[in-house]
Amino acid sequence: MGDTQQIPLCNGRELVDGGVAVPFDVVYAGQTCRAFAIRHQGIVHAYLNRCTHVAMEMDWQPNRFFDDTGRWLLCSTHGAAYQPDTGACAGGPCRGGLVRIALTERDGVVHWHTDYNLQPVAF
Ligand code: FES
Numbered sequence: 001m002g003d004t005q006q007i008p009l010c011n012g013r014e015l016v017d018g019g020v021a022v023p024f025d026v027v028y029a030g031q032t033c034r035a036f037a038i039r040h041q042g043i044v045h046a047y048l049n050r051c052t053h054v055a056m057e058m059d060w061q062p063n064r065f066f067d068d069t070g071r072w073l074l075c076s077t078h079g080a081a082y083q084p085d086t087g088a089c090a091g092g093p094c095r096g097g098l099v100r101i102a103l104t105e106r107d108g109v110v111h112w113h114t115d116y117n118l119q120p121v122a123f
Contacts, residue, residue, distance in 0.1 A: 006104055006111040007120055009046075015039035015110065018070025021063045023049070024112065027119045028099065035101055037110060038065060038073070040084035044110050047087050048099035051075040073098075 010022045021036035028035075028048055034057060037046040049057045053075065059065055060076035067074050072081040072090060080094035087098035102113035114120065 004102075005114040005120075007114065009037060009103070009110045009112050012044070012105050012108050012110055015044055017042065018066050021059070021065055022110075023063055025121045026101070026112075027121055029117045032121055035112075036063065036065065037101075037103060037112070038084060040070075043085065044103045044105050045085060045087070046101040046103050046112055047073075047082075048101065050099065051077065051080055051094065052089060052096045052098065053078055053080050053093040 009024055014022055015037060017039050021038045023034055023036050026033055026035050034049040035046055036049050037044055051058050056077060058075040065073045073084050074081055078093050080092035081090045082088065082094065082098055083090050087100050089097055101118065104111045
């Protein structure tokens with residue numbers, strides 16, 4: 001599995017419950033992809049911005065994934081709904097859950113964790 005790194009992403013204040021996501025780029029399975037972090041019921045979560053119905057980005061406006069109730073993460077293309085705390089498919093045409101990215105929030109800063117197939121983009 002290799003060592004995981006914790007990469008600073010943003011201040012915790014930037015993530016409001018049910019609010020706008022913080023985007024970041026990653027290399028997932030060798031491909032550069034967009035990812036996003038959100039806060040749901042006080043806890044931060046992150047996922048690859050890739051729907052499991054058709055592998056495309058989901059946000060209906062830049063960095064907006066929550067539905068009006070703040071209960072679901074939505075894909076803007078055909079309306080798939082995902083659980084914000086697990087990424088699990090909860091409704092619509094999604095086929096399985098979103099790819100999760102581990103996060104840690106400490107001292108007011110949110111960090112994302114690399115993994116064997118998840119790396120930062122090399123600048
Ligand atoms: S591409 Fe997401 S619901 Fe179809």
